[in-house]
Amino acid sequence: MRGRRAVRMGDRLSSTGNEPRIDDLAVSHWDLVRGIVHRDPAWLRLTGHGEQDAIDDVEFWTARVAVADLARFFVEFGRLNAPGCDSTQFGYRFRCADGRYRRLACRLTVERRDAHGAVLQFRTEEFAIDDFLSPDDELRPAPLVPIEARAGVWLWQPTIDRIWWSEELSQRFGIDASGSTCDALGFVERFDGDSRERILTAMQRTAQEGIGFVLAVQLAEQHGFRIPVRIAGDAQREPDGRISQVLGSLAFAVARSAEDELAGLRRAVGFDRRAMIEFDLVAGRIRLSPQAGHSFGLVEGEEPVTPERLAGFLTATSRREGVPWLDGMMQRFDLDATPIVVSDFRGRRLRLAPHMHVETDAGRIGFVRIEDIDDLEGGTERYLDPLTGLHRFAVFERLADAALGRNQGPRRALLILNVDRLRVVNGLFGDGEGDRLLRSIGQRLRTLFPTALMCRRSSDTFLVFFECRSDLPSERLAEAALADLHAIKLPAARLFNVSLSAGLVESWPEVALEELVRAAETALQHARREGGHRLRVYDMAMGIEAARERMMRGRLPGAIARDELTLAFQPVVSCVDGRCLGAECLLRWTPTGLGPVPPGEFIPVAEESGDIHALGRWALAEAIAALTATRAAGIRLERLSVNVSVKQLADRELPAWLAGICAARGLSTSELVIEITESTLLQDAPEIIETLAAFRDLGFVFAIDDFGTGYSNLETLSRIEVAHIKIDRSLVERIRTDPRSLGMAKMVVALARTLDCATVAEGVEKVSDAALLREIGCDAIQGFVYAKPMTLDVFVQWLERRMLATAGSASDSRSTAGARP
CATH class of the missing domain: 3.30.450.20 (PAS domain)
Structure with a gap:
């Protein structure tokens, strides 16, 4: 725009005294009850006005705002009366002390409301967007307002047929200001007979169809004169697209031809x-x-x-x-x-x-x-991704938000695509091959979705925002696109199959782009968890699951402080004489007001967020306290086992910390069993290997959980002190119906004997399964067949009953595990 220049921090006008400075941020406090404004010194510098100019009067401000922009102010201020809206912003032109105009950016923030939610006080923060405007730009009006407009504004709410007008109309045209409101017929009666019907028809059409108007009419002045004026009106819409009011202006008119x-x-x-x-x-x-x-x-x-x-x-x-x-x-x-x-x-x-x-x-x-939209008016790399030629996310976000904000036309869908194993492509064939793959995907997307908005959001993720079709479901369209993308062949890696995972979501009324992106990402996560190379469509169940995960992420860090964690104890019973050899400590979380959350849900979240370190240390400390409590109750357990995740094993200080707690309680480190999963043995990270070795050197022993579900590192298994191997419940459940599962269980028992450690079958629920496990040589059983996980108090009572039941079968039971000393 001519006459404008970019404003940089530190720029100042060559001026003296109170002439405006463009680097000032002016803050004003408006009191609508008393009709006054409190200005700070920065506002005086910004506008060149002084305290002698009655700057604390609201009317002083409205008289100096370009009338076209004053209408915009009333629209924006009206938004603040909507529930949940406490701030809005807009630009306007203000006449400074020397008569020149400058463009200001303004943000309105509510400071106080009455009991019904109406705004009583608000704050404005303003700064200059331009230097003083050029003659071409100074008074260029907003649409629908003629250039000679200098009068005031009016507002009509058709649903209740009431019109309000500004003080300027009362003063300049003699319109009665006693009530400043009337119905539409009362308003048009201020005009001459030939004008009334034209104005009323135009207002009604605007309220019904949204068509604005600018009419040359005559105002019937109170002394009988006919004053040529121009009246303009335009529709104002709610977020859902409904027309809620008609906002207009009234101005002195000059003779003008149609041209x-x-x-x-x-x-x-x-x-x-x-x-x-x-x-x-x-x-x-x-x-x-x-x-x-x-x-x-x-x-x-x-x-x-x-x-x-x-x-x-x-x-x-x-x-x-x-x-x-x-x-x-x-x-x-x-x-x-x-x-x-x-x-x-x-x-x-x-x-x-x-x-x-x-x-x-x-x-x-x-x-x-x-x-x-391919270059946004000649835009450069700031608008486009230089690799694919698609929009950058910031541009995509603006255009998609605008499309959603219209709330009109067909529904839209958002497709998010993630390139599986892009790092593998870069690692095996070089970054150049990975770039070629990304460019090919961008080109295919433009062909597949010629009218859609698209962007590359991150190095390996694309977003496609397209209109839903009546003749083809969005899911089928997305699946066809995914199949087409999977057909891409890399020049340097023809045997490498391109794979993408995708999530799809269709828009719903009044949805924001941020919500759509989050929903599409949720669907994408499901696709990737299921192995990738597929499309998942967002549904309500995914939304509930994602919301639950967000809840867990927010609540887990304070779970210990809120006393929401507990330990449950599930006994491990000998297959030989029925004695209780110990128990596994299971972490339980019951958020206040939400009920219990299964470990399978919150443990992965805790591992990803890093909260597992604090939760894990809490569980270990509580297990040691439980050992001390059972001993004080006169019951001596051989050992308790606690699950330790691979994330915790990255903490090199954990073994020494745990040994210190055992020593302070007077316990041997061998009484606490560190349960690790079979997959942990496959880890070759130095810190994990060092932590396992430190646990072993301090006298801790290990249990291998879920054995039989993976491929154990037998060398590592032979080097650490394994107390027992736990046969996974997936094998236990099938030992009577699947010969292979029974054969696998027998192999685990044989391997345990070779390593001189015991075997524990977990998840045993049937007496017949317990009998079969005893026959193949399993040493102990854990499962519902004996007891469900229970609190420490209930566990102690269970131990006492178990002791009495087995007292007759083992004369030395009072000096071994599960018996009173």
Whole structure:
């Protein structure tokens, strides 16, 4: 824009005294009850006004704001009265002390409301966007407000048929200010007889169809004079698209021809500076702005321009949708029409969107805005991903948010794609091959979704935002696209199969882009957990699961402080004489007000977030306290076992810390068994190997959990002190029906004997399974067949009953595990 320059921190105007400075942030506090404003010194410097100028009066401010922008202020202020809206921001032009205008950015924040939610006090924070405006820009009005507007604004709420107007209208046109409100008929009665019907018809049409108006009429002044004025109105919409009110202005009028009227309207919308199409619905003409002609490849001034003429510069695919859309705009300009994306003969993608529809003395005029969405008006790398040519996420986010905000037209869907094993491609074949793969995916996506918004969000993730089709479900469209992408072949790695995982979600009313992205990512996570190379569609169950996971992430860090953790104890019983050899300590979490959360849900979350270290140490300390408590109750257990995750084993200080607690309680380290999973033995990280060795050297022994589900590192198994191997429940459940599972269980028992350690079968629920395990030589059993996990108090009582039951079968039971000393 001419006359403007970018503002940099530290810039100042060459001035003295109170002349404005562009680096000031001015804060003002507005009291609507008393009608005063408290200004800080920065506001004086920003505007050049002084305290002698009655700056604390609200009317002082409204008289110096460009009238076109004053209407915008009332609209933004109205938003603050909506539930949950405490802040909004906008730009406006203010007349400084020397008469020059400057453009300011303003943020409004509510400070106090009454009992009904109405705003009583608010704060504004303002700074200068420009230096002083040039003559061209100073008073260029917003759309629908003629350039000579200097009067005031009015607001009509059709649902209750009430009109309010600003103080300026009362003062300048003699409109009664005693109530400052009336119905529509009462408002138009202020005008002469010929004007009333025109104004009322235009207002009703705006309220029903959203068509704005600018009319030259005559005001019936109280002394009998007829004053030429211009009245303008435009529809204001709720977030759901409903028209809630009509906002307008009233101004002194000057004699203007229809050509002048149209020229002023073009200036208002920036027709000469933007790529736009002008539709004259009365004359049946189309006119292109200079930039629009450039976008379509037309020579400036080339006439006539028709929908068919424009379509000749589009691809055949775009013509099928573009011609009917342009014809529809010419027949009945619809502001709510869904924007379309077309491709021109050069392959550029152009987005056509309704911008404004006005009924004036020059006719019914509509404007369509054109955006070159492939480079955003000649944008550079700041807008596009240099590797794929797709939008950067920030640009994608802005365009997608705008599409969602319209709440009109067909539903939309968001597809998120993640390249599986991109690191493998880069590692095996080089980064250049990985880049070629990403470029190929970008090219395929543009072909598969020619009218969609797309971006590369991260190194290996793409987003596609497209309109749902009535003839093809979005899921089928996404699956077909995924199959096409899987057909990509890498030049240097033809035997390498390209694989992508995908998540899909369809939009719902009043959804924000951030929510859609989160939902699509949730579906993508499910696809990846299931092995990748597939599409998952978001559903309510996923949303509940994701919300539950977010809850766990938020609540886990404070679980210990809130005393939400407990240990449960499940006995381990000897297959030989039925004695209790010990128990496994199982961590339980019951968040306040939410009920128990299974370990299978919160342990993975704790491992990912890092909370497992604090939770794990708490569980180990509580297990040692339980050993001490059972001993104080007169019951001596051989040992208790506690699960330790591979994440905890990365903590080199853990063994010494645990040994110190055992020593402080007077316990031997061999009484506490460290349970690790079979997969832990496959870890070759130095810190894990060192931690296992440190546990062994301090006298701790190990139990291998879930044995038989993986491929153990037998060398590591032979080097650490293993007290027992636990046969996984998945084998136990099938030993009577699956010969292979029974054979595997026998092999585990034989291996344990070779390593001189005991075997424990976990998850045993049937007496017949317990008998079979005893036959094949299993040493102990853990499961519901004997007892469910229980609290420490209940566990002690169970031990006492068990001791009495086995006292007759083992004369030395009082001096061994499970017996009183």
